[in-house]
Every structure is written in structure tokens, then in C-alpha cells.
Amino acid sequence: xxxxxxxxxxxxGTMVIQHIAFGQDWHHAQRTGTYDRSTRGxxxxxxxxxxxxxxxxxxxxxxxxxxxxxxxxxxxxxxxxPALAAAGLSVVREPGDPADPxxxxxxxxxxxxxxxxxxxxxxxxxxxxxxxxxxxxxGSDDAAVAADVDAxxxxxxxxxxxxxxxTDGGPFGALVVTADGRTFEGANRVTATNDPTAHAEVTAIRxxxxxxxxxxxxxxxxxxxxxxxxxxxxAALWAxxxxxxxAADRRDAAAAGFDDAAFYDYLESPDRDGLMPLVHRAIPxxxxxxxxxxxxxxxxxx
Ligand SMILES: [Zn+2]
Numbered sequence: 448x449x450x451x452x453x454x455x456x457x458x459x460g461t462m463v464i465q466h467i468a469f470g471q472d473w474h475h476a477q478r479t480g481t482y483d484r485s486t487r488g489x490x491x492x493x494x495x496x497x498x499x500x501x502x503x504x505x506x507x508x509x510x511x512x513x514x515x516x517x518x519x520x521x522x523x524x525x526x527x528x529p530a531l532a533a534a535g536l537s538v539v540r541e542p543g544d545p546a547d548p549x550x551x552x553x554x555x556x557x558x559x560x561x562x563x564x565x566x567x568x569x570x571x572x573x574x575x576x577x578x579x580x581x582x583x584x585x586g587s588d589d590a591a592v593a594a595d596v597d598a599x600x601x602x603x604x605x606x607x608x609x610x611x612x613x614t615d616g617g618p619f620g621a622l623v624v625t626a627d628g629r630t631f632e633g634a635n636r637v638t639a640t641n642d643p644t645a646h647a648e649v650t651a652i653r654x655x656x657x658x659x660x661x662x663x664x665x666x667x668x669x670x671x672x673x674x675x676x677x678x679x680x681x682a683a684l685w686a687x688x689x690x691x692x693x694a695a696d697r698r699d700a701a702a703a704g705f706d707d708a709a710f711y712d713y714l715e716s717p718d719r720d721g722l723m724p725l726v727h728r729a730i731p732x733x734x735x736x737x738x739x740x741x742x743x744x745x746x747x748x749x
Contacts, residue, residue: 462528463503464528464556465500466497466500466524467506467523467524468484468521468523468524469484470522473522473524473569474630476561476563477628477630478629478631480562481560481563482560482562482563484497485497485498486513491559491560495557497555497556497561499556501540506523520571520602522599523572524566525568526561526566527567531565534558534564536556536557536559537557537558539557540552563629564627564628569596569628570595570596571595571598571599600624600630600670600692604622605672606620607647608672608673611635616635616636616637617635617637617705618635618672618673618703619646619647619673620633620672621633621651622651622669623651623652623664623668623669623670623688624668624669624670625667626664629658631654631658632654633647646675646678646679647671647679648679649678649679652683655667663687665689667686667688667689668689668690668692669690671691672694672695674700676707677707678710
């Protein structure tokens with residue numbers, strides 16, 4: 448049978464288009480900007496369309512039927528229909544069982560890979576005793592969902608940190624999730640690149656700014672495996688990051704032999720223990736650079 452347009456078969460726009468994705472596949476999509484999986488193990492290219500569900504009931508049924516044995520983290524993506532249309536993709540409701548035209552209909556997205564920007568909401572799929580619990584599906588409490596998304600990103604930052612520590616880097620990982628949902632990752636490269644500023648957070652901010660072609664990450668959230676040091680906190684402030692979420696704290700870092708806590712103490716009182724003298728000498732030409740800045744009509748404010 449030939450696919451029909453959504454408008455031919457549905458009364459109103461009450462449909463919620465949702466897709467179950469593996470967390471790893473979604474992270475990969477955030478790095479590349481497009482999501483190309485259709486369903487478990489098969490790509491959109493192979494299947495011809497992206498498998499989706501219409502609302503919590505269908506999502507629960509699909510989870511139970513096709514994902515019950517999955518142990519890897521899953522996320523539920525809610526797709527934005529106007530954004531799909533803007534990207535040249537179309538949604539068609541078709542029988543879930545291609546061999547049975549009377550079987551329950553599911554939304555299928557045609558036209559190629561899914562732009563990450565067409566995903567309006569990401570929720571973790573939570574497991575309960577009996578397997579995959581549908582109670583995480585359908586958005587019970589927004590704050591709880593946001594917290595779970597934070598946990599998912601923090602978990603990724605910790606994975607990056609662990610992998611880095613097992614090779615040639617320090618035990619720190621971070622990621623920046625931009626306002627449009629793209630993810631940029633960073634790991635500590637201080638010793639690997641002889642760069643004392645190459646902390647995971649700075650590396651992630653550099654990747655995000657380079658990838659987004661901007662110096663302003665307004666609307667972004669930064670996730671760090673450990674509490675950012677003063678330099679990284681400063682970098683996040685300068686990058687205009689909206690929020691910073693971290694897992695381990697400065698005391699955990701100190702216990703592992705890192706100086707974060709000592710540097711925070713220094714900032715509170717730079718002359719307390721002679722760690723690094725900070726000297727102010729107001730020589731006459733000190734303000735000349737600012738005069739040059741003000742005189743430059745072509746300057747880019749930041
Ligand atoms: Zn740092």
C-alpha cells in the first residue's frame with residue numbers, strides 16, 4: 448500500500464511523535480547534528496523511515512515488546528512536527544505490521560536522517576523491578592525529568608573522565624549541551640598536550656564555540672564529572688553558559704591530589720599563604736589599551 452499523508456488520516460494535531468533511542472546513539476547524534484537510527488540496530492537508510500510512536504501508550508507497548516531485554520540507557524525523544532516539516536521530512540501513519548493493513552497505526556518519519564534540532568524534548572527511560580517502566584514516559588513532573596536528563600549527561604561526563612584517565616589524560620570529563628540541543632565533549636588534556644589550561648570544561652567550551660562558530664554559549668548547560676576549578680568556572684562565565692552541573696566536588700579532587708580546593712582558598716585571600724604573589728603597579732600607560740579599544744569603531748563587543 449502507498450503511504451498516506453498524516454493530514455489524510457487524522458482529525459487534528461493531537462498526535463505526539465516519540466521515538467525510543469539508545470543513549471549512545473543520541474549522544475552520537477548530538478555530536479554530528481543528525482540522528483540516523485530507525486529502530487533497534489537498524490538505520491533509517493536500511494528501514495526507509497524512522498520508527499516512532501504516538502504518545503505514552505504506544506511507547507509503553509513498544510518498550511515492552513522490543514526493548515524489554517535492553518540494559519543500555521534509553522532515551523525518549525519527542526519530535527517537533529513543524530521542525531520536521533521545515534527539514535523536509537514528512538510524518539505518515541502506517542500499520543505497525545506491514546503484512547496486516549488493519550494493524551495499529553504508528554507514525555513513520557520519511558525523508559532521511561533526523562536533524563537534532565527537530566527533537567523538542569529528551570527524557571531518560573527509567574527501569575523498574577519489572578523491566579522498563581513506562582512511568583518515565585509521558586512527562587509526569589518537569590523538574591524530575593530535568594534532573595534525570597542532568598543525571599544522564601553527568602553519567603556521560605563521568606564515562607569520558609574514566610576513559611581519559613585510563614589512557615593519557617587526567618580523570619576529568621565534561622560536556623556542553625547548547626541551547627539547540629547539540630552536545631560537545633571534552634576531556635582533560637593537560638599532560639597529553641602540555642597545556643595547563645586544557646581542563647575538560649575548557650576543552651568542551653572550545654569544542655562548542657568552534658562547532659557553533661560563536662564565542663557566546665548563552666542557553667547552554669555545562670556538565671562536569673567534577674566541580675569546576677576557578678579557571679573553568681571563569682571560562683563558563685565568559686562563555687555565558689546558563690548553568691553548570693557537576694558530580695564529584697573539590698574535596699574529592701583534593702583527595703585525589705588535585706589543587707582545586709587550594710586554588711579556591713587562594714581566590715578568597717590571595718596573600719594568605721604566599722602561593723603566588725599578585726602585584727598591582729599602576730604604571731602610567733596601563734590604560735592605553737582601553738583607550739585603543741574605545742577608539743576602535745569596528746570592535747566586537749563581548
Ligand atoms: Zn578546571
